[in-house]
Amino acid sequence: MRLALLGCGTVGAEVVRLLHEQSADLAARIGAPLEIAGIAVRRIGRHRGDLPVDPALFTTDALGLIKRDDVDVVVEVVGGLEPARSWLVEALRAGKSVVTANKALLAEDGGALHDAAAEGGGDLYYEASVAGAIPLLRPLRESLHGDRVTRVTGIVNGTTNFILSAMHATGAGFAEALEEATELGYAEADPTADVEGFDAAAKAAILASLAFHTRVGAADVHREGITEVTAADVASAKAMGCTIKLLCIAARGADAAGRETISVRVHPAMIPLTHPLASVGDAFNAVFVEAEAAGELMFYGRGAGGAPTASAVLGDVVAVARNRLAGVRAASESAYAALPVRPMGEALTRYHISLDVADRPGVLEAVAGVFARHDVSIATVRQGPSGGGNGDAVLVIVTHVAPDAALAATVRELHGLDIVRSVASVLRVEGGL
Incomplete structure (x- = not known):
């Protein structure tokens, strides 16, 4: 069984190493040895340490490698949209099986890959695209197909989880x-994709697609990052018995007209310390799945890194290789439900709002009136001095469940009150209190 490997960076090098170290076991599990037919890279002369591979296997002609008749499986760990999309569509249409870790491509144009796989008759596997080594996508794709998933809530970006965990632990x-x-190597030199939520949003689209049998793209996901989360927000969360996490949330529910729809969003949120996701620290990932028959399921582990991601890649390689030897194909994409995605304005959750206000009589009544006018019910109010020595005060309000659009309208009106110096922060509250 011959593989074409596209990319030999951190993950690709680990794939090569594991193929070499575990060759006998992998051959026994599959029923045939795995051989590398070629490795497509940008620069052949780049130093790659003591990688156990024949240098003659390296090529810069990825498309030529894919088209070779002796290639059975194409493994893509390059990332990005193009040229990866063209390469994988070419491979799938030619009937080759594809294993990819490319979350951005799957979220942007996964439909094109699934269509090409259906046309060519090969398998498309992508366990490594979400949560690294954690076996998550295949349970959603296969194990839970006899059930009805209602909600998926996850911490799927290790960089942001490390940052928020550090802020909670140290007050930084x-x-x-x-x-x-960045110093510890958890954040890239340009951390935008992580801290602005792009990485998590791509993964949320993939999770929602599998959980709800619906094609969901990155454009369908409401996205907010963590750059506006402050030490004061973290301290306020602690005072409530909460912590702040960047969550991806995909949920099934009815819209205003009673139609079944789904909501997919990524944003920072307060969750109670009693919630299973609250204890997920450092750069770990975890996904909490709720299903009607199975109940609550938790998937936890290392969500990134060369070795964990390569582990997931090789798990997929074994699966597709066994299918090819047996002359069968895995179950195709399940998108029969085609549920509409609700706009973010209809998403229901609770909110934590921190206001800097003038410290004088009638302020609380005026602020409460704004919430009432937009049908946002207040659960708790906490007031204290602003700390700025200017005689102003801080109001911290936690609401009951309300539509996101109603909260946004409330905040807009609050900005216009002369008694409100600033709306210091708005954070969603998930998981119940």
Whole structure:
């Protein structure tokens, strides 16, 4: 069984190493040995340490490698949209099986890959695209197909989880925690994809597609990052018995007209310390799945890194290789439900709002009136001095469940009140209190 490997960076090198170290076991599990037919890279002369591979296997002609008749499986760990999309569509249409870790491509144009796989008759596997080594996508794709998944809530980005965990543990601000994450190698030199939520949003689209049998793309996901989360927000969360996490949330529910729809969003949120996701620290990932018959399921582990991601890649390689030897194909994409995605304005959750206000009589009544006018019910109010020595005060309000659009309208009106100096922060509250 011959593989074409596209990319030989951190993950690709680990794939090569594991193929070499575990060759006998992998051959026994599959029923035939795995051989590398070629490795497509950008620069052949780049130093790759003591990688156990014949240098003659390296090529810069990825498309030529894919088209070779002796290639059975194409493994893509390059990332990005193009040229990866063209390469994988070519491979799938030619009937080759594909294993990819490319979350951005799957979220942006996964439908094209699934269509090409259906046309060519090969398998498309992508366990490594979400949560690294954690076996998550195949349970959603196969094990839970006899059940009805109602909600998926997850921490799927290790960089942001490390930053928020550090802020919770030390009281540091965002900039300090990001600097530490960069020094330790958890954050890239340009951390935008992580801290602005792009990475998590791509993974949320993939999870929602599998959980709800619906094609969901990155454009369908409401996205907010963690750059506006402050040390004061973290302290306020602690005072409530909560912590702040960047969550991806995909949920099934009815819209205003009673139609079954789904909501998919990524944003920072307060969750109670009693919630299973609250204890997920450092750069770990975890996904909490709720299903009607199975109940609550938790998937936890290392969500990134060369070795964990390569482990997931090789698990997929074994599966597709066994299918090819047996002359069968895995179950095709399940998108029969085609549920509409609700706009973010209809998403229901609770909110934590921190206001800097003038400290004088009637302020609380005026603020409460704004919430009432937009049908946002207040659960708790906490007031204290602003700390700025200017005689102003801080109001911290936690609401009952309300539509996101109603809260947004409330905040807009609050900005216009002369008694409100600023709306310091708005955070969603998930998981019940």
